Amino acid sequence: MAIAYRQRIDDDTEFALWKIEETAEDLYVQLQLNDEEKAVVEKLGTNKRHLHWLSTRVLLRHMLSTNEYIDCQVDSHGKPYLVNHPYQISFSHSFDFAAVMISKKYHVGIDIELVKEKVERIAHKFMNPNERGFISEERKIEELYVCWCAKEAIYKCYGQKEVSFLDNILLEPFRFEGHGVVDAKLRKGDVAIDYTVGYQQYEDYMIGYVTEYSV
Known part of the structure; x- marks a missing residue:
């Protein structure tokens, strides 16, 4: 499979999706790997994580x-x-898709998730009461996935551990339209960063992606 979807953010920044239809062997032969990377692939075995690791690297190469x-x-x-x-990068994957975002100018973060009803059961774990209050009944599941993908993309873009989705990444109300943006902020100790996160529904998946000026 070639690139299934590609979106350019600016002259130096873009993301793309790869639909995973190949076998692990088909993906493997497209890569150049050193001994350490070969050991990583071997340790992953033959499950879906194996295909995800290989497909993100194949997509990056393309x-x-x-x-x-x-x-x-x-x-x-x-x-x-x-x-x-000379690129900042971010990887994500979910079921049959891999996603990669690259930029020469920005730190980046991307997340892709297969939309499922079960997200409603865990919303309280990653969204505060104010955020849950602006979710509509009509598009509840999609909007919850926008929130999850936005927070995950920010987490990856920021690139530091010990950041709480619930307490440190805060989202502003938005209107779901299939694609758009969500204003957000990361607040943790002395850290105060504002973000505008893009989101895009693609088939049965939700994508969140974000950039932050490199320093």
């Missing part, structure tokens, strides 16, 4: 349009970064 080795590392907070390419 987006960077390179045949060179891509040195993709993970920092102490679990945030991926590139050693030999």
Whole structure:
């Protein structure tokens, strides 16, 4: 499968989705991996996580349009970064899709989730009472997924551990329209960052994506 969806945010920033229809072997042969990465793939076994790991790297290779080795590392907070390419990156995956966001100018974060009814049962774990109060009855499930994806995208963009979705990432009311933006803020100790998070419904999935100026 080629790239299923691609959206450019500006001249230096974009994200894309890959629909996973290949076998692990088909994905593996498209990659250049060092011994450490090969060991990671082997440890993942043959479950869906295996396909997710491979497909995000294949998608990244397509987006960077390179045949060179891509040195993709993970920092102490679990945030991926590139050693030999001038891009900030973020990965996500859910069931049959992988998502990658890249930018030369910004820190980025992306999340993709398959929309399911069960999100309603856990809403109180990641949304405060004020946020739950602006969710509409008509589009409840979709709006809850916008909120989850927005918070997850901010968490990845910020790139530090010990950030609470419930207490530290706060969303402003929004009107769900299939795609749009949500204003948000991260407040934790001395940290005060405002974000505008984009969201996009794609087939049965919800995508949240965000940028923040690199420093």
